[in-house]
Amino acid sequence: MSDEILGGDLSRLRQLNTQTALRVLRGAEPMTLTELAKRTGLSRASTEDVVDDLIAQRRVAEVPPVAGVMGRPARRYRFRGDAGHALGVDIGAHRVRALVTDLDGTVLGRAQAEVPDSAGREKRLAAADEVVDTCLRDSGVDPADLWGAGVASSGLVDPTGKVVLSVAIPEWTGLNLAEHFGKKIQAPVLVDNDSRLAALAEQWRGVARYAKDFIYLLAGLRTGLGLVIDGKLHRGFAGAAGEMGALPAAGWIRAQDHLATWEGEVGDLFAAARAGDRRALGAVRRYVKDLSVGTAALVLALDPQMVVLGGGFSRSADVLLEPLRRELDKQCIRTPEVRASTLGEESVALGAVRLALDHAERAMFGEAARLKS
């Protein structure tokens, strides 16, 4: 089993209790000590100690009591979303985007810029740098106050932050993004694949909030995959999980070809399908059918609670969802919920923010992971 060391001395126990209290407070409305004590399982007295610590650390704040109830009015405490900030950067094939949020995920600044597919490495990086600068300026967040930054890139990213391989942005291959952004940002910079980060966002603030296992499809001109298994984003042994697109039999490579038969933008195709155009409907059906093969394989293998359709095409979920559901129904033993992402275009950047926050919070709590000697 796992080799983690869970216990430790008394300070470790306090650390664990503080962590649970913070987690409870973060996920709910302001709360009295009595309520918090019940939720954490601690006594009221100890809860008070813990909260005092959290206030000293500026991670929790007191809010005015509620009037009009029986008994002495209880002090109430809330999680301080403004205690930290994070930056998320999404570098796509034809757009770069940046986002600054606080710990609650409230967006404080956003910026984006178009970049031609043919831009080349330097131009794309320069554009990314600029949206980051704009974003920080607009949000009024001092770069020194950042807890971390997350960067999303299409393609395979290794654990050090280097792009191992990118098909969508060929000139990207070999670039170390962590290093690049590390120069500008004096905080941990984490890099990961765009589909995976979009899945993370969906788990954080999207339709998969209460799902422990789900399959996320980043559907667009290419199809990406993110897996959340047992509540955790799955990266794989070498960080190469989610590359279903590489397998011809999965159908994801040729799926988009069916949409290319339509002259004009993909958006128009979906609009035509929505209006009932038979040729458009046929193309959509064939697209979904190909997409469903690899998806059904995953559903059968993993039996997830949910399949989430995200990415550019999720705007047209109304014409995609039902056919996808039908195809999966045909091929699977148990069809999971099939839902469309509601996060829109910022989902990837939001996932990058979450990546940064996860890392920062793990570091802050010391991570029980002391290694056995």
Place this chain on the structure above:
Amino acid sequence: MSDEILGGDLSRLRQLNTQTALRVLRGAEPMTLTELAKRTGLSRASTEDVVDDLIAQRRVAEVPPVAGVMGRPARRYRFRGDAGHALGVDIGAHRVRALVTDLDGTVLGRAQAEVPDSAGREKRLAAADEVVDTCLRDSGVDPADLWGAGVASSGLVDPTGKVVLSVAIPEWTGLNLAEHFGKKIQAPVLVDNDSRLAALAEQWRGVARYAKDFIYLLAGLRTGLGLVIDGKLHRGFAGAAGEMGALPAAGWIRAQDHLATWEGEVGDLFAAARAGDRRALGAVRRYVKDLSVGTAALVLALDPQMVVLGGGFSRSADVLLEPLRRELDKQCIRTPEVRASTLGEESVALGAVRLALDHAERAMFGEAARLKS
């Protein structure tokens, strides 16, 4: 993230520390207090307290000190494998098997019996009951001393222990195995799918001991699948994970047909292939090729550390492994290690034992899982 409550009061801390100490002792040779203290991160004094507790609980025993070393000889302690026993039952299409082991996994008793495919529900259950009885008698383990029993069945099993659907044993569908064996055994009875349990065994005592993520193929006249992800056996939202075989595009349904072209037993086919017979080699190649499609899909999606080939065909791993490796190499971005199970025919029953032990140990340690109110 997760809603678990980790902390608690001082007794909970002690519980955690005891648990870590026991885990360290279980996984290694007898150890002195100083060594154990280093590995658990506790002080020597506290380690002594913890070990005293464990001795009182009869989970740890003292062994004679090692002579001939400098300084005062240190007492040494070992994990007591004989502190508990578990039963594992494997009910297959043409064989039933039972196993009794101690906590170390040492097999204390075994029994098996052939059952014709056409046996029917009653006969098969009677045969299973008999091997269980034989096994308990031979091992000399009092049924009352069992910590639990695990039962492996082919097909889909729901969380209550009922067989929802079995293709290999049609008359099995609808049968509640937990209920059946619960009458005989006064301890928790857990039921799960055979492929999954074989994967569990492989993680416990097989080639996947040090792998956190691996794909297990139960290769035989049907192909089964077990997934271990992030160190945990993956069951899926409704316990239906691993049913890759249901998807035609995965190739697993027709794979066996290539072997059926050979007149005579499958074993002879593999032997002929081993001897260099070209027709046999062709059949094997086509079998592996079909098997590899679904496997490659999983490898690409999950990027596991290892693919383990188990089941009846693993005896012929020498003719299967290399072709499988080659196929995966062609289709995958990063090919994981491909290895054959070394557990032999008892792997499924052994996994059933592990299932029982896991449950019993979780129950014993109280499982931090108190729910928020």
Place this chain on the structure above:
DNA sequence: CTCACTTTCTATGGTCTCCACAATTAGTGG
């Protein structure tokens, strides 16, 4: 056989964290 040396064992006292319980306080409602 004795003595120096090494390492473990045992015992003591101190600190930290949690808890239970009692006394106090600040409101509501008649």
Place this chain on the structure above:
DNA sequence: CCACTAATTGTGGAGACCATAGAAAGTGAG
């Protein structure tokens, strides 16, 4: 203004951990 309610504050105690110091049980050299 007085009962009633529920939160706060304060006290004492128990449990678990740690550091440290001295006693104990071996080895190895002379």
